[in-house]
Amino acid sequence: MPLKEGDPVVVWIDTKRVYLIKLDKEKRLDTDKGVIFHKDLIGLEYGSSITLSTGVKAYLLKPTIHDLYSKGLKRPSQVLYPKDIGYILISAGIGQISKVVEAGTGSGFLTIALALSSNAKIYTYDIREDMLKVARFNARILGVEDRIVFKLKDIREGVDEKDVDAVFLDMPDPWNAIPKVYESLVPSAALIVFVPTINQIEKTYFAMKNSGIIDIHVEEIILREYQVKENAVRPKNVGIMHTGFIIRGRKSI
Incomplete structure (x- = not known):
């Protein structure tokens, strides 16, 4: 076409x-x-x-989602990488969900990936208006702005949406938001949290467990790229190794 x-x-x-x-x-x-x-x-x-x-x-x-990392989009904040986004999309049940809540919009890379990968409506929360403007700009470039609702609100104060199919949190203290987002999830829905440091794992894990989240896993995705030359195939000297930890679980009744 x-x-x-x-x-x-x-x-x-x-x-x-x-x-x-x-x-x-x-x-x-x-x-x-x-x-x-x-x-x-x-x-x-x-x-x-x-x-x-x-x-x-x-x-x-x-x-494609991988092209979010090309020149042309704004990236004033640290963004999630494809290796993490791909796993998050699978964990959320992309293709089987219709309503997603996200907190910590940032540059909007996961927000856009969610919109590109499914027909779901995405509600994304951030406490910084400047970040929401950046994310909206990036979403407009990819033509998915109309699929996303940008909300200037602290999700720790509550979630406006009900019967949500998946929630994703990328924020410094996700454990303080988990009790609120738990209430918005439908039974069996996924709650997925991304944290960059080991220190954040324990508080997040037990906040999920104490709220009624089951099947909780803590994981790290490692990606290693190879350079290919004749008679000299080997791993590249520089690569994306540690980016953060994914903590995922599902709501029980």
Whole structure:
């Protein structure tokens, strides 16, 4: 299907030059390999290639969750990585849920991933208005803003939504929000918490257990990428190892 104004596009030049844009016929993308005018991309299709003024090719790709980490989105706060987001989506039962509550919106990467992966309505809470503005901007680039309700509110004071299919918390003291979010969950629904330090695990675990959450697991996802050269395949020297801990469980009756 031909690309049209307003469509999100990943412009892939090489592994170090990956740009996520929203097509606007009045805009241009400046790179060290040449200038790309958005208007020249309208009418092409995902998978097409264009040749820049330097003779280098750029490819037009349909954005995936992994492309959230391309240049083009705002990241003023630490964001969740694909290795963690993928596991969180599976744990939440993506594809089987219709209402999700999230607290700690930040840059909105998980929020957007939830919207891209399911037909669920996402209600995301944050106490910082500037973070909500960033997340809304990023969601607008990907075209999922209308699927998300952005709420300037402290979730520790209560959850407005009822009969929620999954709750995700990414905040400094999730244990103080767990009793409130527990009330909003439907039986068997998933509660998933992300914390960056070991010190936060114990308080979170027992707050979940004491609230009535069962099947609780504490996990860390490790990802190692390999570099491939002829007769020299080995792990890369630099990679994303520890990012945080996922604590997940489900509500009992």
